[in-house]
Amino acid sequence: MNAIETCQLSLWYGTFQALKGITLEVEQGGITALIGPSGCGKTTLLRCCNRINERIPSVRTTGEIQILGKNIYDADVSLLELRKLAGMVFQRPNPLPMSIYENIVFGMRLHAPPEERTRAVLDQAVEKALTGTGLWDDLKDKLHTPAISLQLEQQQKLCIARLLPLQPEIILMDEPCAALDIAGTESIEQLIRSWKGVYTTLIVTHNMAQARRVSSHSAFMLSGELVENGLTEPLFTQPKDPRTAEYVSGHLA
């Protein structure tokens, strides 16, 4: 079963075509890495999956994306439900300008019916989300301090933690470690690996080593095209396409 299936997905920014007929399947519960050189459309593809691309007025999309069997471009799709289902982590940590606590319950305040927004329920959700991201012990005594005051690594984990109370199926990550140091990168990677079987993870990275460390599947993109995809190890060791071979060897050397 696939969590995400794109079919002939093309996208234009005005007249510039950033995605060219992408057909990709992302295994449910797996960890899939999107790799490729800068500017090849990884971020664009990722941002199609929760339709946040459509904030940009010039964007035009054709093709299909099935998420859990439903085409998200259908007229009856609720964007809010889609975004609950597919949480997104950005390249730069972007905690909201409010307390740690409020960051985590932000989604619940938007979506949960009032009876599920009692203090006790929210408190519990906060503890669970912070525990799930390994932040609880460090932050439990300063839940009401501004999230901006945290270190970058903690900010990024908080941005992950705030997705969890909405019980997403899919987590979309756009170079989540780009702003972090080695220790931070390692600890986020560990978190991602622990999601295997729980969430479907689609992670953009330009770090080949990271792709190999965390993902079971990889997809290689070049100038808006999907060149090759499949199991991570074979893709790195025996790439079928010469372009993949060139890129992979260039980056491993």
Add this chain to the structure above:
Amino acid sequence: MWRRWRKLKEAFIEALIRLCGISATIFVVGIFLFVCREAFPLRHNPDFHLTEFFLSIQWYPTSEITKRYGVLAMIAGTFSVTLLSMLMAAPLGLGAAIYISEFCAPRPREILKVLVELLAAIPSVVWGFAGLTITSRLIVRFTSADVGVNLLNGAVLLALMSVPIIVSLAEDAFKAVPDSYREAAIALGATRWQTTWRVLLPAARNGLTAAVLLGFGRAIGETMAVLMASGHAITIPHSVLDPVRTLTANIAAELGEAPAESTHYQVLFLTGVLLFLITFVVNLSAGLVIRRERRS
């Protein structure tokens, strides 16, 4: 020779540019000192008492027998008309700014911004006409007031006049909110309104406060429209349908008739000093609010 000439030219241009840069300060300080100087002789004037000036509502500067120089009613008029105008202009201006910056498509956004700037360019005397011929008649039609030139009428005009300032400053404040906040909220499933209400308004709070304060500063200093359209009666208003006179309107109406060097003339200048101080405080607080935002 050639080189020295060039150096001299460079120095001259630099001095000129510096002069332009500090000219605003020079003008402000100069005007303030001038206005103060005209009011200064009041210090030794036996007809004038500062307590009367601030605490009396009696303003009889041209009376033959008992001259009175109390501006309390006009202070009340100024603040009532300005505050009432802000009650209308703040929600309207902030609402317009929210629409323009968060809800509008790019092309209509540009058109709306131009229109708002046009609104700011309407001369205040034209607003005064509008106040006399349009809004005051509407007030008579829809309220129990016998005359439409009153506190409410003045406040409506001031609101319309200060809305453009509030809109453009508030729009800047929203623009200054990092887009990453919007994306964070939207990716969590927030609607535009939820994003605006829960994230952008708190994030832009200081900038929005400054926008309203500067709108207030604009309204409190406005003269012509309120002179024409708010009734010009020296009373402390008890309802929004009472006529009022503002400090500015009073100066504009009477300065021409007051003989130079007379007590009346000097008191009008003192009123000017008072106005200057009020707008100074308002603008300074707006500046401080903005500074606080930059720091955080």
